[in-house]
Amino acid sequence: MTSRKVIVFGPTGAVGSAAARTAEELGADVVLALRDTAKPVRGLDAAKEKQGRFERVYADLTKPDTVRDAVQTTQAKHAFIYWAHGTPDHQKSSIEALKAAGIELVVFLSSFTVQGDLKAIQPDDVISYIHAQIEINLEEVFGKDGFVALRPGSFASNNAQFKAGLEKGEVKVYQPDATIDNIVPEDIGRVAGTILAKGPPQDGQKIIFLFGPKLLSQADTVKTIAKVLGKNPKIESANAEEAYEIFLQRGVPAPLAKYMVSQTGKVLTGPGIQVFGFPGKEEYLHNVERYSGTKATTVEEWAEQNKHVFLS
Numbered sequence: 001m002t003s004r005k006v007i008v009f010g011p012t013g014a015v016g017s018a019a020a021r022t023a024e025e026l027g028a029d030v031v032l033a034l035r036d037t038a039k040p041v042r043g044l045d046a047a048k049e050k051q052g053r054f055e056r057v058y059a060d061l062t063k064p065d066t067v068r069d070a071v072q073t074t075q076a077k078h079a080f081i082y083w084a085h086g087t088p089d090h091q092k093s094s095i096e097a098l099k100a101a102g103i104e105l106v107v108f109l110s111s112f113t114v115q116g117d118l119k120a121i122q123p124d125d126v127i128s129y130i131h132a133q134i135e136i137n138l139e140e141v142f143g144k145d146g147f148v149a150l151r152p153g154s155f156a157s158n159n160a161q162f163k164a165g166l167e168k169g170e171v172k173v174y175q176p177d178a179t180i181d182n183i184v185p186e187d188i189g190r191v192a193g194t195i196l197a198k199g200p201p202q203d204g205q206k207i208i209f210l211f212g213p214k215l216l217s218q219a220d221t222v223k224t225i226a227k228v229l230g231k232n233p234k235i236e237s238a239n240a241e242e243a244y245e246i247f248l249q250r251g252v253p254a255p256l257a258k259y260m261v262s263q264t265g266k267v268l269t270g271p272g273i274q275v276f277g278f279p280g281k282e283e284y285l286h287n288v289e290r291y292s293g294t295k296a297t298t299v300e301e302w303a304e305q306n307k308h309v310f311l312s
Helices: 014-025 046-051 064-074 092-101 126-142 156-168 185-198 218-229 240-249 254-264 282-292 299-305 307-311
Strands: 005-009 029-034 054-058 078-081 105-109 147-152 170-174 207-210 234-238 273-275 278-280
Touching: 005 014, 005 064, 005 185, 014 029, 014 078, 014 185, 029 064, 054 064, 064 092, 078 092, 078 185, 092 126, 105 126, 105 185, 126 147, 126 254, 147 185, 156 170, 156 218, 156 299, 156 307, 170 218, 170 240, 185 207, 185 282, 207 282, 218 234, 218 299, 218 307, 234 240, 240 254, 273 282, 299 307
Parallel strands: 005 029, 005 078, 029 054, 078 105, 105 147, 147 207, 170 234
Antiparallel strands: 273 278
């Protein structure tokens, strides 16, 4: 049986690298599509890459010609893509290039903020709108059966923002009672890699929400990480102005920082669960295992694996 050939754009990121490694472990031949072909891929040293079924190719999702050339040269059939900053048409040209070059299935790293009628989402809902436009373009070009959109929740890696506070012993948190799921990026990648290698899920789902295995308040998340680190910080509530400044200090553009502050402050009422004011379903907490075959990583496990992030 001939193995499937897949192409992963952005394989140096946490999600993309896990997608590439998982697909290869499941028997696929994997093309690593990079803007810098000499850049190392996390979790994949030179020896492992040479021994495995990997190859490298230059490609940039903001440059459709390079996308087409990469796919045609390698003859890949399934592709993993993400939102690439700097495309005026929400990547439609690159999506068309994927289709024209022979890609049959796209796995797209979307966002849990994309909900409801995609065409009704307004541009001021920055994150939701951008990802929704890419999903709309994928459906127009590939049809409903030609792509799978993964909509992950709040990344556990975002908790690195609390490093300085943990070092000081005093952590300021905006909306400390807001619930988050802390999905680990590598878990998202494992789901993506599984779909790349095996094809669309057998249950027919083309829109998959991926949450971490347990909801925690932001305050409890900080306490959990602190316990793993052997710390016991004081947790204080930050106001909206302080939160805005914190986002700016992290390098978040001003319009996006303003949006994130306003969204974090939302609280819903009614049935179901919510992450940062967005509604969800209990089943989302189990989707990593359902679609990758392995359990989702807990925030305790993530903190243990990433102590260096906070202690370096």
